[in-house]
Amino acid sequence: MVNSLLAVTIAGLHLKTPLIAASGTFGFGVEFADLVNLNQVGAICVKGLSLTPCAGNKGQRVVSTPSGILNAIGLENPGCTYFLEHILPQLRTYQVPVIVNIYGHSVEEYAAVAQALDVEGIDALEINISCPNVKQGGLAFGTDPHMATSVVQAVKKNTHKPVITKLSPNVTDIVSLARAVEDAGSDALSLINTLLGMKIDVRARKPVLGNIVGGLSGPAIRPVAVRMVYQVAQQVHIPIIGMGGIATAQDALEFMLAGASAIAVGTANLYQPDTLCTLTQDLQDYCAREQISCLQEIVGQALPQGKKSMPYFSRNNYDKK
Amino acid sequence: MPKVLEQSGVVLQKPLDARTYLLRLNAAQIAEQVVPGQFVHIKLTMPGEALLRHPFGVAAVDKTQGTIDIIYRVAGEFTRALAKLTPCDRLSILGPLGRGFDLAAPGRTLLVGGGTGLAPLLFLVSRLGAEKTDVLMGARTKEELFWQKLFRPFVQHIFITTDDGSLGTHGTVMALLPSLLTQGYQRVYVCGPSPMMKAVANACEAQDVACQVSLERYMACGMGACLSCTCQGREKRLKVCTDGPAFWSKEVSEW
Numbered sequence: 001m002v003n004s005l006l007a008v009t010i011a012g013l014h015l016k017t018p019l020i021a022a023s024g025t026f027g028f029g030v031e032f033a034d035l036v037n038l039n040q041v042g043a044i045c046v047k048g049l050s051l052t053p054c055a056g057n058k059g060q061r062v063v064s065t066p067s068g069i070l071n072a073i074g075l076e077n078p079g080c081t082y083f084l085e086h087i088l089p090q091l092r093t094y095q096v097p098v099i100v101n102i103y104g105h106s107v108e109e110y111a112a113v114a115q116a117l118d119v120e121g122i123d124a125l126e127i128n129i130s131c132p133n134v135k136q137g138g139l140a141f142g143t144d145p146h147m148a149t150s151v152v153q154a155v156k157k158n159t160h161k162p163v164i165t166k167l168s169p170n171v172t173d174i175v176s177l178a179r180a181v182e183d184a185g186s187d188a189l190s191l192i193n194t195l196l197g198m199k200i201d202v203r204a205r206k207p208v209l210g211n212i213v214g215g216l217s218g219p220a221i222r223p224v225a226v227r228m229v230y231q232v233a234q235q236v237h238i239p240i241i242g243m244g245g246i247a248t249a250q251d252a253l254e255f256m257l258a259g260a261s262a263i264a265v266g267t268a269n270l271y272q273p274d275t276l277c278t279l280t281q282d283l284q285d286y287c288a289r290e291q292i293s294c295l296q297e298i299v300g301q302a303l304p305q306g307k308k309s310m311p312y313f314s315r316n317n318y319d320k321k
Numbered sequence: 322m323p324k325v326l327e328q329s330g331v332v333l334q335k336p337l338d339a340r341t342y343l344l345r346l347n348a349a350q351i352a353e354q355v356v357p358g359q360f361v362h363i364k365l366t367m368p369g370e371a372l373l374r375h376p377f378g379v380a381a382v383d384k385t386q387g388t389i390d391i392i393y394r395v396a397g398e399f400t401r402a403l404a405k406l407t408p409c410d411r412l413s414i415l416g417p418l419g420r421g422f423d424l425a426a427p428g429r430t431l432l433v434g435g436g437t438g439l440a441p442l443l444f445l446v447s448r449l450g451a452e453k454t455d456v457l458m459g460a461r462t463k464e465e466l467f468w469q470k471l472f473r474p475f476v477q478h479i480f481i482t483t484d485d486g487s488l489g490t491h492g493t494v495m496a497l498l499p500s501l502l503t504q505g506y507q508r509v510y511v512c513g514p515s516p517m518m519k520a521v522a523n524a525c526e527a528q529d530v531a532c533q534v535s536l537e538r539y540m541a542c543g544m545g546a547c548l549s550c551t552c553q554g555r556e557k558r559l560k561v562c563t564d565g566p567a568f569w570s571k572e573v574s575e576w
């Protein structure tokens with residue numbers, strides 16, 4: 001389905017719709033093929049990959065919370081080599097851009113993963129500098145602008161692909177992080193990763209999650225995410241992929257009005273696996289109802305006058321570089 | 322066998338004991354396809370309810386009526402809400418999910434179950450021949466053993482253990498299993514608490530009897546994507562939701 005109504009170009013990536021499947025909630029895409037027409041998804045951001053396989057955290061890894069979930073998977077994944085040999089060929093049978101989420105325990109490891117994945121069939125990389133569930137790396141890189149800069153620069157040096165940096169909300173000033181990674185050469189931003197949280201089993205008198213703490217996601221965090229997109233959109237020139245508890249078209253529109261050029265659906269995939277299909281239809285219906293000929297028109301419309309989001313108007317920046 | 326999302330209605334909610342209920346749901350497409358050992362992933366649709374789906378092993382199907390049964394014990398927020406449903410209430414069901422039990426020529430068979438672990442075994446037993454199938458049930462007290470009535474039509478012998486000795490042999494299923502395993506069973510299927518399954522699996526391996534286990538883990542997507550429910554296998558990481566929940570005991574190393 002080619003539909004100019006919903007199409008968007010982000011960091012040189014041409015997406016049929018602004019709806020992306022968020023990393024860690026959609027596996028490698030193929031798991032959802034029974035329930036979602038993958039050819040109609042804007043892009044699939046696959047489960048975070050490290051250089052070598054990772055077994056993840058012990059104990060209970062997920063629990064429901066009010067309007068949300070806490071997870072502490074610990075970035076379990078089969079590693080780059082397995083992904084390239086066994087999973088990517090399956091995924092490539094679908095007409096959908098593939099974004100690979102990557103993480104490492106050191107700047108060198110981020111660089112090595114980027115290099116290993118600099119192959120045909122992968123359309124972009126998303127750098128995870130914001131996972132709260134691994135002791136080394138992850139979040140540490142995402143809360144210090146200098147470390148974030150080093151990671152983004154190292155990845156950029158080792159890939160020919162557009163680089164999206166996924167930021168953590170667990171910081172005092174998200175704008176300074178966003179600016180740092182923009183200056184370091186990131187082509188786009190993903191906002192936001194999960195909020196650090198925990199839950200205690202009152203009867204057992206101990207934490208529910210094996211990892212003690214986990215990442216809070218789902219509708220519970222949506223207002224935080226919208227606020228951060230709104231703040232960052234006024235201060236950076238690279239496009240933003242907004243995410244955080246999006247479950248309906250209304251939610252998606254909120255993020256776009258706040259300045260996100262595209263949005264990602266995450267937690268909703270876990271409890272309502274056909275959400276991406278529903279949202280695609282609902283956004284089309286919205287455009288028809290509102291007599292909008294291109295959904296990108298609304299990006300940043302809720303921003304203060306004179307601070308309209310730049311990404312839509314500068315979306316060719318990537319091609320110029 | 323594609324998985325489907327069905328908007329389902331409650332047909333019947335029936336208490337089996339003080340805390341255990343049978344819930345019959347309209348789910349024609351799932352009823353048509355589901356095999357013993359597979360599960361369905363249920364989402365409550367009332368506002369404010371738990372966001373994540375909860376997995377339930379299918380206990381019975383009626384293809385003619387297009388219904389499936391689950392049997393659950395009220396143990397937490399989700400099952401408390403489930404117990405409040407009445408006929409015609411709606412919920413969302415995703416299924417059938419997972420790999421079911423291996424049914425290829427099991428020969429003389431012993432089912433071993435504890436608590437609601439007996440639910441998937443009930444579906445299984447309806448597909449095995451009664452003349453060659455026995456069941457060993459473990460419970461805390463005799464009050465929990467309404468299961469006898471449910472299994473009676475499908476098996477030859479019912480062996481019972483209770484923790485308090487109020488019915489059958491005093492102790493856990495392990496009080497009876499070693500002696501039963503010397504009686505020529507070619508296949509054991511076990512479903513229940515992890516320590517019980519581990520003990521049964523070890524006893525079966527010692528006697529060289531093939532054993533299938535049905536693992537239970539907290540899970541989110543149920544489709545192999547989120548990796549909430551993985552555990553270590555002897556040869557590789559296992560996803561309980563898609564590689565299982567039914568496994569050969571020899572595939573599992575982390576109970």
